[in-house]
Every structure is written in C-alpha cells, then in structure tokens.
Amino acid sequence: MTNTDIRLVVLDMAGTTVADDGLVEQAFLAAADRLGVEAGTERHQQMLDYVRATMGESKISVFRHLFEDEERAQLANVAFETAYHDLIDAGHCAALPGAAEAIGQLRADGRAVALTTGFSRATQDRILTALGWQDIADLTLCPADAGRGRPYPDMPLTALLRTRTDSVRQLAVVGDTGYDMLTGTRSGAGVVAGVLTGAHREERLRADGATHVLGSIAELPALLAG
Known part of the structure; x- marks a missing residue:
C-alpha cells in the first residue's frame, strides 16, 4: 500500500x-501544589521531568505513576482538569x-x-x-x-x-x-x-x-x- x-x-x-503553549505544564503545577508537592524541591522537579517525558500519555496514568496511590492520583487528576479548564475558559485555547x-x-x-x-x-x-x-x-x-x-x-x-x-x-x-x-x-x-x-x-x-x-x-x- x-x-x-x-x-x-x-x-x-x-x-x-x-x-x-505550556498549558499542560501549568495545569500540572496547579495539581502538584494542590497535592502539597513544594515547588523548587527535587521531588517537584522529578515529577515535572516525568510529565514532560510522558507527554501524550493518558493523564490519569501519569498521576498514578507519580503518586502511587489511587486516591491521591484521582485528586491530582481532578486538580489538573480543573486548572486546565480554567485556562481554556480564560481564552488560552x-x-x-x-x-x-x-x-x-x-x-x-x-x-x-x-x-x-x-x-x-x-x-x-x-x-x-x-x-x-x-x-x-x-x-x-x-x-x-x-x-x-x-x-x-x-x-x-x-x-x-x-x-x-x-x-x-x-x-x-x-x-x-x-x-x-x-x-x-x-x-x-x-x-x-x-x-x-x-x-x-x-x-x-x-x-x-x-x-x-x-x-x-x-x-x-x-x-x-x-
């Protein structure tokens, strides 16, 4: 063919x-903050690096890897989606x-x-x-x-x-x-x-x-x- x-x-x-335009990273940063991951720490940078490396993967799968606890992964996913929706509603789409x-x-x-x-x-x-x-x-x-x-x-x-x-x-x-x-x-x-x-x-x-x-x-x- x-x-x-x-x-x-x-x-x-x-x-x-x-x-x-960086919207995924911005929404992730909001989710990390919601879950208490302090900006500027080694853990925070490791998580951001993983998000960048796995762009394209299902977002809940990414959060399950990062938090290794279903409840926290679901909370992070909700926070991510809320932040992403806010960015869309603000015209960043x-x-x-x-x-x-x-x-x-x-x-x-x-x-x-x-x-x-x-x-x-x-x-x-x-x-x-x-x-x-x-x-x-x-x-x-x-x-x-x-x-x-x-x-x-x-x-x-x-x-x-x-x-x-x-x-x-x-x-x-x-x-x-x-x-x-x-x-x-x-x-x-x-x-x-x-x-x-x-x-x-x-x-x-x-x-x-x-x-x-x-x-x-x-x-x-x-x-x-x-």
Missing part, C-alpha cells in the same frame, strides 16, 4: 492540531495554524478523521467547544472511550472499528510525541507521522517509530496525496 491508500487519519490534539484547513482537506479527499487525546472526555469536549470543533471530525476519542490511552493501540483501533476501515494498513496515526508514535506502530498503521509543533523533537519521534516527520499538520494532506 502507498500513502494514497490511507482511508482513516487519527490525529492527536494538544501539540498536533491544538496549540499547547487555539488551533494550530492550518489545522482546521488540513482536517477539512483530509475529509474532502475522502478520508475519515478521528481526533484523539490523553485528556478525559470532559476536557476534550471543553477544548472542542472552545474551538467550535464539535463537528470538525468524523469521530473523537479519549482513553475512556477505548480502554487504554497511549502508548497502547486502543484508540486508533477503536477508530478503525467505528469507521469500518478495512485494514490497519489504511490507517495513519499522527502526533507530536513519542507516545503517539508508539501508538501508531503498535496499531500497525501504514503511516506514523510525527509533527514538530509540540512536545518532542525529531530524534525522539524517529526513535519511537515515526515513518515521517513533518513541520506541522498543515503538511499532512499533501503527504497523503502522494
């Missing part, structure tokens, strides 16, 4: 189609340049588009509403909709099943993190494309399985057009 055979494109949101146009072109070319995230459904819906993107894609998925989040293949494979796509080789997975690339390779996607508008650089994207690295999502329709 060639790139032109792609029938389903699974796109990440924050850092890929939606500008992050924008599409990356060319993202909406790229999604529109992909669908005009006859490809189904699914938007995926490591956030909860509530946070994903808040972002979609803020951008006016409720109907921009064929499907939107969060980890709770599919079973597990990244780096597992559950979301792309769920998108494939729900859109009745014939083969994993007709699937493209696109994101800005190594976790997105691992998700793509584990799902058997024919195209696993990294973009340089988010968390991880080309070296990390390639190491985790990127078949292509693009400057931004705006370049994707041309790549798939052959």
